[in-house]
Amino acid sequence: MKLRVGFLFGGDSVEHEVSIISAIQAMNACDEERAQAIPLYISKDRDFYYFDHIPTAQEFSSMEEVKKNAVAVSLVKKGNTVTIEPIERKLFFKPLGAIDLAIPVMHGTNGEDGTIQGFLEMLNLPYAGCDGIAAACGQDKVVMKHILCDSHLPVCPWTWFYAHQFESRMEEIKAEIRALGYPVVIKPACLGSSVGIAIAHEEAELLEAVQDAAQYDNKIVVEKMVANLREINCSVLGTVFDCQTSVLEEVGKGSHEILDYEKKYLGQGGKSAKGVKGAMKGAGSAKGAAKSAGMASAARIVPAPIEEAETQKIQQLAKKTFEVLGASGVCRIDFMMDDQTKEIYVNEINTIPGSLAFYLWQEEQVDFTQLIDRLIDQAIDRQRRREKMITSFETNILANYRG
Ligand SMILES: Nc1ncnc2c1ncn2[C@@H]1O[C@H](COP(=O)(O)OP(=O)(O)O)[C@@H](O)[C@H]1O
Ligand SMILES: [Mg+2]
Missing domain, CATH: 3.40.50.20 (Rossmann fold)
Structure with a gap:
């Protein structure tokens, strides 16, 4: 059947x-x-x-x-x-x-x-895909970075604070950010698609950027801005028991400081960080979406034109990121690389990536139909493993409780 x-x-x-x-x-x-x-x-x-x-x-x-x-x-x-x-x-x-x-x-x-x-x-x-805990850890950039740092994965220098404490802890927070070094990137912890993300080139721009991000989340992440940025992504497919990495892609941001929503999905000239919200208004309609081919349409180079040694390093880091976050299904791990120093940072995991990253798996001779098949297998496999686990104990607590 x-x-x-x-x-x-x-x-x-x-x-x-x-x-x-x-x-x-x-x-x-x-x-x-x-x-x-x-x-x-x-x-x-x-x-x-x-x-x-x-x-x-x-x-x-x-x-x-x-x-x-x-x-x-x-x-x-x-x-x-x-x-x-x-x-x-x-x-x-x-x-x-x-x-x-x-x-x-x-x-x-x-x-x-x-x-x-x-x-x-x-x-x-x-x-299919990540279970609740892996998904939640992957979505919250603060939680995710703590886990990655704890496993010694390379993460761009960062700090975080609650927006509601920005004023009361202002001097302390400003000192932490100065220690990272301007310019910095300000992000709401739990969003995506670059929404609410802005750059502060100097301390004077901090307040506006924080206010912007705080519209989306009370948890605010601040990162040192990676210079000479190249963005390289790698998909991982499978489970912590057995997973495989894909070919890498390089995504281009063109002349913009941040790869924003329009650029990602509509392939049009986006706006700078301050304009990300404005860009959303135009892009956030089904009409806009209908014109787009989704994540598969963003400007990308597959395979990413980088050295073989860097490719292998990124694939290893992608696999480790997938494992320490306890991921499953098809994920995409995004990296940032400083093109001059060749420093590589894990930026984030997307546990349900745009277009399910099918265009990367195609390059690995796994077509979209086979990719969906693998997701179905993974869903069934997890259920079977779960059924074998002990989830309850026979106890007589209720029998002895009089209340
Ligand atoms: N530390 C950074 N340095 C330089 N650019 C960054 C930095 N962090 C984010 N960006 C830019 O902003 C984009 C969105 O940031 P990201 O952390 O991926 O958030 P989202 O979850 O919204 O995709 C990135 O694709 C990149 O272009
Ligand atoms: Mg991203």
């Missing part, structure tokens, strides 16, 4: 539209012989919608359009099955069936931060 695979996408995230594109690409790549792709869209209001067909990007141009083409549903655990239940039951109601496993194709908040993984855990539904 064909597996019914729920593809979860959308979500309450600044990367909502990018997720729609990644999911459409993934569902179209799903091996029809083995699995039926069940589109489960999550709106920005966190409502679930079921499509009886693989939708096109145009079907997400507005919520009215979504409601015309899809049914509002919820996922319900009934014993060992998870069924798709319409929110409103019509008189001649046709059951929408069950799903056997889920592939979350959601970027950023809700998708890459452990939220959807926790939801799927409670449903006891096998799912």
